[in-house]
Amino acid sequence: MAGRQRHRLLLENAEQLVLVCGRREPYLRRDGAAGLALLRAASLVVGLDGCIKAVGQADVIRNEFSEATFERIIDCSGKCVLPGLVDAHTHPVWAGDRVHEFAMKLAGASYMEIHQAGGGIHFTVEHTRKATEDELLATLQQRLGRMLRAGSTLVECKSGYGLDLDTELKMLRAIERARKSTDIGISSTYCGAHAVPKGKTATEATDDIINNHLPKLKELKLSGEIHVNNIDVFCEKGVFDLESTRRILQAGKDIGLQINFHGDELHLMKSAELGAELGARAISHLEEVSDEGIVAMARARCAAVLLPTTAYMLRLKQPQARKMLEEGVIVALGSDFNPNAYCFSMPMVMHLACVNMKMSMNEALAAATINAAYALGKSDTHGSLEVGKQGDLLIINSSRWEHLIYQFGGHEALINYVIVKGKVIYENERCEAMSSY
Numbered sequence: 001m002a003g004r005q006r007h008r009l010l011l012e013n014a015e016q017l018v019l020v021c022g023r024r025e026p027y028l029r030r031d032g033a034a035g036l037a038l039l040r041a042a043s044l045v046v047g048l049d050g051c052i053k054a055v056g057q058a059d060v061i062r063n064e065f066s067e068a069t070f071e072r073i074i075d076c077s078g079k080c081v082l083p084g085l086v087d088a089h090t091h092p093v094w095a096g097d098r099v100h101e102f103a104m105k106l107a108g109a110s111y112m113e114i115h116q117a118g119g120g121i122h123f124t125v126e127h128t129r130k131a132t133e134d135e136l137l138a139t140l141q142q143r144l145g146r147m148l149r150a151g152s153t154l155v156e157c158k159s160g161y162g163l164d165l166d167t168e169l170k171m172l173r174a175i176e177r178a179r180k181s182t183d184i185g186i187s188s189t190y191c192g193a194h195a196v197p198k199g200k201t202a203t204e205a206t207d208d209i210i211n212n213h214l215p216k217l218k219e220l221k222l223s224g225e226i227h228v229n230n231i232d233v234f235c236e237k238g239v240f241d242l243e244s245t246r247r248i249l250q251a252g253k254d255i256g257l258q259i260n261f262h263g264d265e266l267h268l269m270k271s272a273e274l275g276a277e278l279g280a281r282a283i284s285h286l287e288e289v290s291d292e293g294i295v296a297m298a299r300a301r302c303a304a305v306l307l308p309t310t311a312y313m314l315r316l317k318q319p320q321a322r323k324m325l326e327e328g329v330i331v332a333l334g335s336d337f338n339p340n341a342y343c344f345s346m347p348m349v350m351h352l353a354c355v356n357m358k359m360s361m362n363e364a365l366a367a368a369t370i371n372a373a374y375a376l377g378k379s380d381t382h383g384s385l386e387v388g389k390q391g392d393l394l395i396i397n398s399s400r401w402e403h404l405i406y407q408f409g410g411h412e413a414l415i416n417y418v419i420v421k422g423k424v425i426y427e428n429e430r431c432e433a434m435s436s437y
Helices: 030-034 058-064 099-106 111-116 121-130 133-149 165-181 202-223 242-254 271-278 291-300 308-313 321-327 346-357 361-367 370-375 429-433
Strands: 006-020 037-046 052-057 069-075 080-083 085-087 152-158 185-193 230-233 258-263 282-285 303-306 331-333 393-396 415-420 423-427
Touching: 006 052, 006 058, 006 361, 006 393, 006 423, 030 321, 030 361, 037 058, 052 058, 085 346, 085 370, 099 111, 121 165, 133 152, 133 165, 133 415, 133 423, 152 370, 152 415, 165 185, 165 202, 185 202, 185 242, 202 242, 230 242, 242 258, 242 271, 258 271, 271 282, 271 291, 291 321, 303 321, 303 370, 308 346, 321 331, 321 346, 331 346, 331 361, 331 370, 346 361, 361 370
Parallel strands: 006 069, 006 080, 085 152, 152 185, 185 230, 230 258, 258 282, 282 303, 303 331
Antiparallel strands: 006 037, 037 052, 080 393, 393 415, 415 423
């Protein structure tokens, strides 16, 4: 018996409680995702430390905690409880939108044509350099709030629209301040090699990053001023080639950063093979990945962060999700939120992954929870509803969890509660009057 011990939260009588994992798996490959752990008529307890203390059948939990007291009890009858979603790839810190470029793309301009005309990343760099840290923080907090209301409780946040040391640090400081001032979890990524700065060659930019940016990051990391988790490079034809990418990633790894980079998006660069060789935690995009690269990633347990919104908006070839799954790759998902792919919603990302990349709903949910957490090195604490993990979860107003994916764009009325560390961060009162269709 739990006695009279106090706890933060009790969720009672969920129609479905989707654990995702039930045996502390750090990730789920295809076969594991096919049979997600799920309980019916179940309850969950979160302690005062924000971690899950018990998960099980409602009558068992009620008996075990009959004398316990709770700060809050939520009746989940007729509803589903799921882990908070994890967005494994975003660019949320920038100034100056690019809505005009969307019109250019619709008229037929390619990504690289816009980039070479001074648009794309360089357009955003110009505006971000002019913005103050406070201005960047304010817009970042707004964007993170929208991600949270769409169900994301852990988000990877990249720099990369500075390209010079001062602006990159300004962006990373804004991310650090957001980490401390918002409820959403953040994994911070240095992406100073997002593009080659104007007036420099790729080799000069690489040398600057290795000789100036990374030593300063190491200093600030050691002092506790900035906490950076990952290093990213845009490995692409006309941007950073394979050798420059190797040098930057290895230098980042040498100062303790996880390798998590853009690869094989527009051209086959053999980024997947490089990532596997370097021990990368994850590689994103992979629209043009080779068969050999897929096999190498599977062997190296390097996660593939697939971005269906990007392929959709840029009219690119869809990533080979099915082949990756069949070869044993750990498949994760991200929104790629940025001025070029403006989407906050992981439920919509999962829907696109199912329709356009032929993933099953189970595979998509695993990819947006435990596997996305693995891609960020966080699957020991996030991504599933298991005892000891952080109490980040969603309650949706439906008797079947699949509605979260099925209702394309319907998450605004479907998500009833978003909970972080056992505390209700967002409560959607509109849900109470809605049926689950």
